[in-house]
Amino acid sequence: MSIYKIPLKHNVLEATKDRITWALDTLSRVCVSFSGGKDSTVMLHLAAQQARLMNKKIHVLFIDWEAQFSCTIQHVEKMRHLYADVIAEFWWVALPLTTQNALSQFQPEWQCWEPGARWVRQPPEDAITQPDYFPFYQAGMTFESFVRCFAEWFSQSRPAAVLIGIRADESYNRFLAIASARKQRFSDDKPWTTIAPGGHAWYVYPVYDWKTADIWTWFAKSHCCYNPLYDLMYQAGVPPRYMRICEPFGPEQRQGLWLYHVLEPERWAAMCERVSGVRSGGIYAGHDNPFYGHRKLLKPEHLSWREYALLLLDSMPQATSEHYRNKIAVYLHWYQKKGIAEIPDTQEGDIGSKDIPSWRRICKVLLNNDYWCRALSFSPNKPKHYQRYSERIKSRRKEWGILCNNE
Structure with a gap:
């Protein structure tokens, strides 16, 4: 429909x-x-x-x-x-x-x-x-x-x-x-x-049909207060569509990390000490930087996207690699049950918001550090059930013959 x-x-x-x-x-x-x-x-x-x-x-x-x-x-x-x-x-x-x-x-x-x-x-x-x-x-x-x-x-x-x-x-x-x-x-x-x-x-969802211009028009006409952080973002050159205020370390939100460094250096220092990767994120998580594969997706020319995905998995810490292998195996097996024995290396629109299966999309998930694999239509695991889930999927990977560790 x-x-x-x-x-x-x-x-x-x-x-x-x-x-x-x-x-x-x-x-x-x-x-x-x-x-x-x-x-x-x-x-x-x-x-x-x-x-x-x-x-x-x-x-x-x-x-x-x-x-x-x-x-x-x-x-x-x-x-x-x-x-x-x-x-x-x-x-x-x-x-x-x-x-x-x-x-x-x-x-x-x-x-x-x-x-x-x-x-x-x-x-x-x-x-x-x-x-x-x-x-x-x-x-x-x-x-x-x-x-x-x-x-x-x-x-x-x-x-x-x-x-x-x-x-x-x-x-x-x-x-x-x-x-x-x-x-x-x-x-x-x-x-x-x-x-x-x-x-x-x-x-x-009362404001579901508003546009960004509607939001700022309302503030201008009503004179009601809004978060003054938006003024600082504007002065720093952040386009309105990229102005986000929420938890700072997600795939979308990390693009604004550099603002902490500029606006609140003491808090920035505490964040670097508190959470792994914050310092590098502040450097490489810009809107046009391909480091995290957010907008630009690059790979070595001599590798296919499938080969690149396997290379990325092999380069990760073992626990993180096993997590992604489990998720990707479930993803691939689901498409096998739908009659798609092997997803294509690339498809038109495969790195957009809509889940269009391809190895290039899987590479985007890995480069993006999309740990919960939202781009592959997964939801977060419940922490108390995660270990049991992980072991179960790991054994099923062998049954399916998908993404075993020797691949």
């Missing part, structure tokens, strides 16, 4: 206000997922302002990634105080969460607020740092697992809304996250809703 973007004759601002009003009217509880970035800031402004008009209360979830700009922390504090009258609960979460470190093959994952580590900065005094605060929390769980479990916990087994500030215009994957016909909607006329795991909470 094809999915198309169909323009409607609606003002995105009025449409967003209608969506927020619907959520406040229809669902028992409403939580805004807030990152401090421009999209979630617009969403929190509009949700809080609408809650004031309707004499309602909202909740706010903020995940503190430890390695964050001072401007972002100050902006989050400002927003919390600005709308304190309508915020029933502001969850400032500073718990150990595992996420991807796309800067290193030796430490391909990192854990914010890791116990015993020398943190980049200290969390606020009122932040949630006790592991037993949330009954669903498990030590070192991934960010994705946390937010899924949080949504169900927040719902209290009743219909509830978690407002998420992602825009379909940002990437093909974000477009599919909202537009996929396989996802369950609250109703057919609410395409900007999807059911959350657990079956009680609903993800609501």
